[in-house]
Amino acid sequence: MADLHRLLVQAAGITEKHMAVITPNERLVCPEDSDIDITFEEACKNAGKNFKGWNIYMPEDAAERFFLCIRADRYYESEAGKLVMLLLNSAFEKDDSVSVYLKRALEGNLDAAGLSMLEESLKSCLPGYVLLIDNIEDSRDDILEILTNTMDIKTKLIYENRILAVAEAENITESCSSFIKNVLSELLIECNAIIGGRAARASELYPLYRNCIEALSLKHIYGLGNNVLDYDGMYGYRVAYNLDPSLKEFLRKKVFTDEFSDMVKGELGITIEEFFRNNLNLTDTAAKLYIHRNTLLYRLEKIYKCTGFDLKKFEDSWLFRLAWIVSRER
Amino acid sequence: MANLSLKHVKKVYPGNVTAVRDFNLDIEDKEFIVLVGPSGCGKTTTLRMIAGLEEITEGELYIGDRLVNDVAPKDRDIAMVFQNYALYPHMTVYDNMAFGLKLKKVPKAEIDERVRKAAKILEIEPLLDRRPKALSGGQRQRVALGRAMVREPKVFLMDEPLSNLDAKLRVQMRTEIAKLHKRLNTTFIYVTHDQTEAMTMGTRIVIMKDGDIQQIDSPQRAYDKPANLFVAGFIGSPQMNIFRGNVVEAEGKVALELSDGTALGLTDDAAAKLKDSGYVSKEVYVGIRPEHLHDAAVDPLTGEYSVITCKVEVAELMGSETYLHFTKCGVQAIARVDAKTSMRAGDTAELHLHWDKIHLFDLETEKAIY
Numbered sequence: 001m002a003d004l005h006r007l008l009v010q011a012a013g014i015t016e017k018h019m020a021v022i023t024p025n026e027r028l029v030c031p032e033d034s035d036i037d038i039t040f041e042e043a044c045k046n047a048g049k050n051f052k053g054w055n056i057y058m059p060e061d062a063a064e065r066f067f068l069c070i071r072a073d074r075y076y077e078s079e080a081g082k083l084v085m086l087l088l089n090s091a092f093e094k095d096d097s098v099s100v101y102l103k104r105a106l107e108g109n110l111d112a113a114g115l116s117m118l119e120e121s122l123k124s125c126l127p128g129y130v131l132l133i134d135n136i137e138d139s140r141d142d143i144l145e146i147l148t149n150t151m152d153i154k155t156k157l158i159y160e161n162r163i164l165a166v167a168e169a170e171n172i173t174e175s176c177s178s179f180i181k182n183v184l185s186e187l188l189i190e191c192n193a194i195i196g197g198r199a200a201r202a203s204e205l206y207p208l209y210r211n212c213i214e215a216l217s218l219k220h221i222y223g224l225g226n227n228v229l230d231y232d233g234m235y236g237y238r239v240a241y242n243l244d245p246s247l248k249e250f251l252r253k254k255v256f257t258d259e260f261s262d263m264v265k266g267e268l269g270i271t272i273e274e275f276f277r278n279n280l281n282l283t284d285t286a287a288k289l290y291i292h293r294n295t296l297l298y299r300l301e302k303i304y305k306c307t308g309f310d311l312k313k314f315e316d317s318w319l320f321r322l323a324w325i326v327s328r329e330r
Numbered sequence: 331m332a333n334l335s336l337k338h339v340k341k342v343y344p345g346n347v348t349a350v351r352d353f354n355l356d357i358e359d360k361e362f363i364v365l366v367g368p369s370g371c372g373k374t375t376t377l378r379m380i381a382g383l384e385e386i387t388e389g390e391l392y393i394g395d396r397l398v399n400d401v402a403p404k405d406r407d408i409a410m411v412f413q414n415y416a417l418y419p420h421m422t423v424y425d426n427m428a429f430g431l432k433l434k435k436v437p438k439a440e441i442d443e444r445v446r447k448a449a450k451i452l453e454i455e456p457l458l459d460r461r462p463k464a465l466s467g468g469q470r471q472r473v474a475l476g477r478a479m480v481r482e483p484k485v486f487l488m489d490e491p492l493s494n495l496d497a498k499l500r501v502q503m504r505t506e507i508a509k510l511h512k513r514l515n516t517t518f519i520y521v522t523h524d525q526t527e528a529m530t531m532g533t534r535i536v537i538m539k540d541g542d543i544q545q546i547d548s549p550q551r552a553y554d555k556p557a558n559l560f561v562a563g564f565i566g567s568p569q570m571n572i573f574r575g576n577v578v579e580a581e582g583k584v585a586l587e588l589s590d591g592t593a594l595g596l597t598d599d600a601a602a603k604l605k606d607s608g609y610v611s612k613e614v615y616v617g618i619r620p621e622h623l624h625d626a627a628v629d630p631l632t633g634e635y636s637v638i639t640c641k642v643e644v645a646e647l648m649g650s651e652t653y654l655h656f657t658k659c660g661v662q663a664i665a666r667v668d669a670k671t672s673m674r675a676g677d678t679a680e681l682h683l684h685w686d687k688i689h690l691f692d693l694e695t696e697k698a699i700y
Contacts, residue, residue: 142433145433146433149418149420149421149429150416150418150419177416178416179416181412181415181416182416182418184383184410184412185409185410185411185412185416185430185474185477185478186429186430186433186477187404187433188381188382188383188402188403188404188406188408188410189403189404190383223343223344223345265345265346265347265348266348266540267370267540269347270369270370270540273370274369274370288368288369288523289368289369289370290367290368290369290523290563290564291368328345330344
C-alpha cells in the first residue's frame with residue numbers, strides 16, 4: 001500500500017483534487033484531513049456515480065479490488081479521475097509491454113531516469129499524433145482492426161473502453177475522418193476520433209492526452225456534431241468555456257433575449273450556423289440554404305434589429321459567435 | 331421484403347431545435363427514394379434516423395413489418411455509402427471489399443463469392459488486385475459501393491455519395507447508381523442537395539425544407555405540378571421565373587396582368603379555378619419555367635399563347651440552347667430558347683408562352699393554386 005499511497009499523493013498533486021482509495025480493508029485519503037464517509041460496500045453500490053459529493057471510479061477490469069473517489073463538482077474536472085485510474089491500475093499491474101510504458105508516460109510522474117527509459121522504449125513510436133478513440137461500444141477489437149488498417153498506428157492501448165493510440169499520417173485530420181467513415185460503413189457505429197496533438201517525446205504524451213480529454217469534454221458540453229475533433233482547432237470553444245461566469249451571463253443576456261431565443265429555434269438558427277460555416281460569405285450561404293441573397297440579408301437584418309449585432313461586420317460577428325457558443329453550453 | 335414506413339417521425343435536438351417535423355413516408359420494396367432539399371432541411375437527419383445513428387424523438391419507423399425505433403444500427407440490415415469514400419490504403423480492392431465480411435466472420439468461400447459477384451456487377455473485376463492509389467475517382471467510388479453491396483443489405487442508404495466527384499464523373503456515376511439499383515433490385519434511399527441528381531435518379535423524390543416535407547412525388551410530377559412556390563423554384567434548372575401578377579376579369583374572361591401591364595392569358599380550367607377560389611382582383615405569384623418561353627422569331631407558338639417582350643441583357647449560348655437573361659417587373663428572369671436565336675444583349679425579344687404552362691401560387695400561403 002505504500003506505493004499506492006505515493007501514487008495517490010502524486011495524483012492529488014497533479015490534479016489538485018481531494019482523493020481517496022477504498023479497498024475492502026483499508027482507506028487511503030489525500031490530503032489526509034479530507035472528510036470522506038464512504039464504506040467499501042457503498043462504493044460498490046455507487047461505482048460510476050457521484051455519491052456524497054465524491055465521484056466513484058471502478059478499476060478497468062471491474063474486479064472490485066479498490067475504488068477511487070475524487071471530490072468533484074463538474075464532469076469536466078472529474079475527467080482527471082480517468083487519468084488517476086490509469087495510474088492506479090498500472091500500480092496493480094506489472095507488465096513491461098509498450099502499452100504499459102505508454103500508460104506510465106501518460107501518468108507524467110516519472111523521474112529523469114524513468115523518463116529516459118520510456119523515451120528508449122517508445123523511440124520507435126515517436127514522433128506521432130496522440131489519438132483518443134471514444135464511443136467504441138462493444139466492438140473494440142473490430143475498431144482497432146479498422147484503425148490499424150486506415151492509418152499508421154505506432155502503438156495503442158485500451159482502457160475504460162477507449163482506444164489511445166500514437167499514429168502517424170500525412171494529414172491526420174483526413175485520416176481520422178476516413179477512419180470514422182470506415183467504422184460507420186463496416187460496423188454502423190459512430191465513434192469519435194480526438195487528436196490531442198503531436199508528441200515528439202514521451203513526456204509530452206501526458207499533456208496531449210489531457211488535450212484529448214478536454215476536447216471530448218468540450219464536445220459534450222457544446223453538443224458538437226463533429227466526429228473528428230482536433231484540440232488545436234478548438235480555440236473558440238476553449239475560450240468560451242473558460243470565460244468568467246459573469247461574462248458568460250452578460251453575453252447570454254445581451255444576445256439571447258426571450259424574443260431572439262424563440263427566433264433561433266427555426267430557420268434563423270440554421271441560417272446563423274450556415275453563415276458561420278461559410279465564413280460569413282453571403283453568396284455561399286445563400287446558395288447552401290437555397291435562398292435568395294436578399295432573403296439572407298433580410299434575415300441578418302432581423303438578427304441585427306433583435307440583438308444589435310450586425311453579423312456582416314467582423315467586430316460584431318466574432319462577439320456574437322462567442323455568445324452563440326456560450327448559449328450552447330450544457 | 332424491404333419496404334419502409336416512417337410514421338409521424340420527429341427529431342428534436344437538445345435546446346428544443348426541431349430538425350424534422352412529422353415526417354410521414356411509405357417506401358415500397360425496391361423503390362429508389364431521393365430526399366432532396368437545401369442545407370438544414372432535415373434530409374440527412376432523416377437518413378440517420380433510418381440508419382439508427384440518430385434517435386427518433388417521436389413517431390415510428392418500420393423496416394418490413396418490424397418496428398425498429400430501438401433496434402441497433404447493425405441489426406437493421408442496412409448499408410451506408412458516404413460522400414467521402416474512405417478505402418483502406420494498404421489493401422487491394424478485393425481486400426477492401428472483403429474486409430467487412432472478415433470482421434463479421436463470414437466463411438472465406440462465401441466472402442469470395444460475394445466479392446466477385448459485386449465486382450462483376452460493378453464491372454471492376456480487372457481492378458481487384460489493385461490498391462486504392464492506382465484507382466481513378468470513379469473507380470474508388472465503385473469500390474466504396476462494392477463494400478456496401480457485399481453486405482447484401484435490405485436497404486442501401488446513401489448520403490450525398492457523389493458530392494466530392496467532379497462534374498463529369500458525377501454525371502457518369504449518377505447513371506451507374508441508377509443502373510445498379512435496377513440490377514440489385516433493392517430499396518435505395520438517397521440524400522442529395524442537388525435537384526438534378528434527385529430528378530434523374532429517384533423513382534420518387536421527397537422535397538424537404540426546414541424539417542418539413544414539401545412534396546412527395548415522381549420527379550416528373552414535382553416538375554409539372556409543384557405543390558408550392560419553394561418546390562417550383564427548387565426543382566428545374568435554370569429555376570422557374572417567379573413574378574407577381576394581378577388576376578383581372580374583363581368581359582367575362584379571367585386573365586393575369588403583370589405590374590408592367592403585360593397581359594397573360596389563362597386556360598379555361600385555370601381561369602375557372604381562380605374565379606371559383608375568389609382570386610379575381612387579387613395578386614398571385616406567377617411561375618414560368620425558362621424552357622416554356624419561346625423566341626417568337628425562330629420558334630413561334632400557335633394556338634393559345636401570350637406574348638412577353640423584354641430587353642435581353644445577356645445571351646448565353648449553351649450549345650443546344652441559348653439562355654436569354656432579362657429583367658421583367660423588377661425580377662431577373664431567364665428564357666431558355668432555341669440555339670438558333672439571333673437575340674443578343676441589347677435586343678428586344680418577343681417571347682411566346684403557352685397558356686397551359688403558367689403556374690399560379692397563393693401570395694400568402696405560397697401553395698399552388700393551379
